[in-house]
Amino acid sequence: MTEKILRVDMDSGDVSFEDVPDEYDAYAGRALTSNVIADEVDPQCHPLGPNNKLVFSSGLITGTSAPSTGRLSVGAKSPLTGGIKESNVGTDFSQALKKLQIRGIVVEGQSDEYKLLKIDKDGVDLVSAEEWSGVGLYQAFEDLNSEFGDVSVCGVGIAAEISGFNSGIAFNDPEGMSTRYAGRGGLGAVMASRGLKYIVVDDADAPGVEIEDRELFKKGRKKVVDGLQEHDVTKPDGALPNYGTSVLINIVNEVGALPINNFSEGQSEKAEKVSGEKKAEEIEKRGGVNPHTCSPGCIIRCSEVWTKEDGSDPVGVLEYESVWALGPNCGIYDLDIIGELNRKCNDLGMDTIETGATLAVAMDGGLIDFGDGEAALELLEEVKENTALGKLIVNGAKFTGDALGVTRIPVVKGQAMPAYDPRAVKGIGITYATSTMGADHTAGYSICQEVLGVGGKRDPLEIENKTDLSREMQATTAAIDSVGHCLFTAFALLDIDEALEGVIEEVNGVLGTDMTVEDIPEYGMDVLKTEREFNKAAGMTKQNDRIPEFMREEKLPPHNEVFDVSDEQLDSVHN
Known part of the structure; x- marks a missing residue:
């Protein structure tokens, strides 16, 4: 090539x-x-x-x-x-x-x-x-x-x-x-x-990607397209195109795993106010865009363009993680306030997950009150002005929590947890703990099985075989991230064998290689091994592969569960 x-x-x-x-x-x-x-x-x-x-x-x-x-x-x-x-x-x-x-x-x-x-x-x-x-x-x-x-x-x-x-x-x-x-x-x-x-x-008049075997590539491409258009989650009238990623708000809330008020509860009666279904209704009224693509060639179309009520000041997409982090996790249930917080993050260049977690930690530490959206916006304005308080917020949840003396700091390896409480979804907790990336749902999205029933249904509260599930999902994700397909293609790939075969045929068609489906886990594990060796040389030990102490001690309503996966089980993921 x-x-x-x-x-x-x-x-x-x-x-x-x-x-x-x-x-x-x-x-x-x-x-x-x-x-x-x-x-x-x-x-x-x-x-x-x-x-x-x-x-x-x-x-x-x-x-x-x-x-x-x-x-x-x-x-x-x-x-x-x-x-x-x-x-x-x-x-x-x-x-x-x-x-x-x-x-x-x-x-x-x-x-x-x-x-x-x-x-x-x-x-x-x-x-x-x-x-x-x-x-x-x-x-x-x-x-x-x-x-x-x-x-x-x-x-x-x-x-x-x-x-x-x-x-x-x-x-x-x-x-x-x-x-x-x-x-x-x-x-x-x-x-x-x-x-x-x-x-x-500027890609005007660019030469384009060379494809070694066009017929094989086309064959694989068709299998992937067919799989995505067939699967209930990704098909044209499916959950993601209709409601975006925020379709998960009601689903995860029902499971009791939606972190509320800085991971102090797992469920709220108010969550429906910021759900994907509610958001889709509002977008239609306001003249926004839904469904929408993040990039050309996306046939899942889970993105959108959110605007103010009068159709002005388009924000872009309000993802599930952003709505949760800036919303229920901070005790905020107003999509307009969440939209303004999201717009402020986009404008300043801040990650919405880490920002929402930081604001919630600041609320837990008494800096502002839970539910006070205007105060949250003012805190982000402090970042723009580069004040001492802004310096606190812009450096993340752990930095802020340590400064304020907060004990409930939901981070692993310094990075804030996304929108699934590991006490209520044990497999994703194992991924948070053992991922090379810090707390990261996309590093091994066991939510597919544990919440959505994709790739086989697994009880989210059970521990048995969850270390194997996390390891397999982490390796598969590393491979998908390398191929270039969106992670959401995994819904079809996990359930439809031909779609997974199609991905390999796409790759072989482009590269002229002879990879097989069986090579996917090994490819992904090689990436993970490289990353773990780097982290080890950087000074990380097995003690960094742990969930915060408060999640092992504090019971999470409504299930009143703690994260009870043992250290030995966590250590076995990559052994």
């Missing part, structure tokens, strides 16, 4: 293209980002210092006509977890890179001033971006599209400029807004600390 790796030296301003090393032939997405970081970054380095690197890589089959493959991995040593990090996003930016035959971008060194990297079919330029420093990302993305035309944009906001450990990397949605995020792990601060503020990619 003719794909290249683009290396950007921020010290000298040099940019160069390199051949993909032989050992990376079958690596893209997460497999590439994690291997480059493991091979080139000192695990002991400071994440914001001169020796960290930032890596971007689209999936193996991203940029082709394979459905729902607009995925991009971003990797670095994380300032939030202190370990290796891959943060994943859906955006046409990923497709633009692959169409230009760029397998990955490696950013190294540090510049004293902010730069913008411009990439098109004619080459690469590194120019000043100082004029967009301190500008909100909605305005900055609008300016950049006006300046450079119809391009794909990536950038970091004010939260990253002030080195916030809770800062993500923003990418454009189909409307050009800064609403798609590689949000987790503080990688925005890593990008800003390199001196890189924006990347602009």
Whole structure:
């Protein structure tokens, strides 16, 4: 294949293209980002210092006509977890890179001033971006599209400029807004600390992705499309297209696993007010967009465009995790307030999961009251003003909780937990504890089996065989993140054998390889082993693979369960 790796030296301003090393032939997405970081970054380095690197890589089959493959991995040593990090996003930016035959971008060194990297079919330029420093990302993305035309944009906001450990990397949605995020792990601060503020990619007249065996690729593509259009969750009139990811609000609340008021309860009678069903009704009234794609070629279409009541100030998508984190977890049950909090996060460049967890911890610590949405908005304004209080909030839930003396801090490896309480869904708790990424539902989404009954129904409160389930899901996820398919394709892949076969045929068609379905777990486990070795060298031990003490002691209503998976069981996941 003719794909290249683009290396950007921020010290000298040099940019160069390199051949993909032989050992990376079958690596893209997460497999590439994690291997480059493991091979080139000192695990002991400071994440914001001169020796960290930032890596971007689209999936193996991203940029082709394979459905729902607009995925991009971003990797670095994380300032939030202190370990290796891959943060994943859906955006046409990923497709633009692959169409230009760029397998990955490696950013190294540090510049004293902010730069913008411009990439098109004619080459690469590194120019000043100082004029967009301190500008909100909605305005900055609008300016950049006006300046450079119809391009794909990536950038970091004010939260990253002030080195916030809770800062993500923003990418454009189909409307050009800064609403798609590689949000987790503080990688925005890593990008800003390199001196890189924006990347602009123009794929006009790009050569496109080379496909070694088009007939095999087309055969596999059809199987995947058929599977996605057949499965109840992903089909055109299914749950995700109709109600978006927030369809999970009512489902997870019913299970008793929806964290309320900083993980103090698992269920609320008010949750329906912010459900996917309620949100869909409001979007229709307001003239928003639903269903909607995060990137071209997505046939699941679980995204949307939320607006104010009069149809103004479009936010973009209100994902399940964002609605929960900024809503019920903070005692807030008003979609308009949640929408404004989400818009503020997008504009500042902050991860909504970490922000919601931080606000809830701050509420638990008495800084503001649970349910006070206006006070929560004011706290985020403190970030914009770079005050001492803003510095507290922008550095995440653990930093804030420690400063306020809060004992209920829902984090693993320094990263905030997503919207499933591990006391009520034991398998996802095992993934939170043992993932290389810190608390992360997407690292091994056992919610498929434990809550949705996809891939076989498993009782969420039972412990038996959940370590095996978590391990299998973590390995499968690492492989999917490397191929480039959206994680939500897993609903069809777990239930429909032909759809899973189709993915392998897509990959073999593009690469000219002879992989089989049986190779998927080994491929994923190789990625996990690489990541775990890095984390071990960075100083992590089995004690980092633990759920917070309060979850082992405090019973969670309504089931009154604790997280009772033993340390020995947790240690067995990767042994």
